[in-house]
Amino acid sequence: MMMPDYLFQTVFTTRLPKKTNNYNLKNMMKLPGKTVERLSEYRRTLLECLNEKRNFIFSHDLAARLHITAVQVRRDLMLIGYSSVLRKGYDVRELIDTIGKIIDSEESMNVAVIGIGNLGRAVAGYFKGKRSKLNLVASFDNDPQKVNRVISGVKCYPYTDIERMIKELDIRIAILTVPPDFAREITEEAVRFGIKGILNFTTIPLNVPSGVYLEEYDMITSIEKVAYFVKENKI
Amino acid sequence: MMMPDYLFQTVFTTRLPKKTNNYNLKNMMKLPGKTVERLSEYRRTLLECLNEKRNFIFSHDLAARLHITAVQVRRDLMLIGYSSVLRKGYDVRELIDTIGKIIDSEESMNVAVIGIGNLGRAVAGYFKGKRSKLNLVASFDNDPQKVNRVISGVKCYPYTDIERMIKELDIRIAILTVPPDFAREITEEAVRFGIKGILNFTTIPLNVPSGVYLEEYDMITSIEKVAYFVKENKI
DNA sequence: TGATTATTGTTAAATTATTAACATTGGTTT
DNA sequence: AAACCAATGTTAATAATTTAACAATAATCA
Incomplete structure (x- = not known):
């Protein structure tokens, strides 16, 4: 019960399967409001990264741009079930996508x-x-x-x-x-x-x-x- | 140490002297940001009360207008050291004043x-x-x-x-x-x-x-x- | 007047949010 | 390849914030 239990209907037994970009958490419950706010900010920052042709970004880098801590970034991304593919930071495009899947509605x-x-x-x-x-x-x-x-x-x-x-x-x-x-x-x-x-x-x-x-x-x-x-x- | 100790430089021994409207807490430290925000909202609501010729207001009444709880109102007011004079609610004018003394600067x-x-x-x-x-x-x-x-x-x-x-x-x-x-x-x-x-x-x-x-x-x-x-x- | 009610100020508990700690995992260097 | 490093995901600890609980007290009323 370390994992805040209001977040998930089902609870993970061990850890998330690695290597899959599992925004397959369809059964996720509502995220904390603060996290939602930050997700929106992450996405906007990530879009700026794309403009700068940065395709990967570290948690501490993303954090610095928003003046928050890297832990917070990682924790928020954990909540939406996103894992970096490489050890060279998050895939910007992919993360933008993932956040969209979480905070946007399907149809506009x-x-x-x-x-x-x-x-x-x-x-x-x-x-x-x-x-x-x-x-x-x-x-x-x-x-x-x-x-x-x-x-x-x-x-x-x-x-x-x-x-x-x-x-x-x-x-x-x-x-x-x-x-x-x-x-x-x-x-x-x-x-x-x-x-x-x-x-x-x-x-x-x-x-x-x-x-x-x-x-x-x-x-x-x-x-x-x-x-x-x-x-x-x-x- | 129940009283959040970052709030006061000196700690109260028993309880505040009653009956005095003690915004004499000159030695108060910074209030929590959330409380400051609400104080601003309280004041604005209280000013509306004045317009309506209401001179006293209960905590639950003030709370209802802002869609928060009465406890929160009372707790915030406790933090700034304001006490109601009567048991008929807070003196609107006086409270506006008190809040001003806390959140406004002396000179504009x-x-x-x-x-x-x-x-x-x-x-x-x-x-x-x-x-x-x-x-x-x-x-x-x-x-x-x-x-x-x-x-x-x-x-x-x-x-x-x-x-x-x-x-x-x-x-x-x-x-x-x-x-x-x-x-x-x-x-x-x-x-x-x-x-x-x-x-x-x-x-x-x-x-x-x-x-x-x-x-x-x-x-x-x-x-x-x-x-x-x-x-x-x-x- | 005595009982009842309404409302407060305050402490304690619960909840929510943030930060720290750390084991793990690839990548890099020698 | 061994040792080291950099960065992550996660759990545990801490801090902040809200809510609950309740004793105290004035007002009301029978």
């Missing part, structure tokens, strides 16, 4: 930005040139200047179309960048019409029914945290 | 946004109407359309002015919202010229010397995390 998933103000446009911008199984397929807003135009690469629909578009485009994830006063109301609708995951950038904490995954991020909190630690350093 | 601290694209403007927008000891006093960019104009409430300076302005305005915190390719270079400068805290929104992990506090946030990671948990729910 559609995403919408709700509220296409500055932050919404920034988010939309981040999607550009991003391969990945996530497609930004729509944005929503009520500003007549925006509605029915393509903004930052996505068509903007009025809020009144939200039900129709969620269903028509099979949108599963919403990124919420609306003014605070509007956050609760539009979330309630989005969820009602089938949204299964929300990334909330507003300052309003949201309530979602179980079965809907909610991730919240608050800039002000981050800034105040920085300020606090700057202050503490000084004293 | 100046902040700049580096890179005033969509995300930079979004961040700037968040500062509007925010009381607090943090003042957004400048932004930097090289776009001739932006330089020397006031954007989202702050004057934009060219990157060449960064040394001068950091010193002139005593800027201590930088919010980094530049294109990825430029992130490392400008960070190096900012740090050299006296920046002590950085909130990095670019996708490039940064290196900073010790003595500089770095907080990184990556939207793509958050989105991929949401996607992962949505997928897992479904399977």
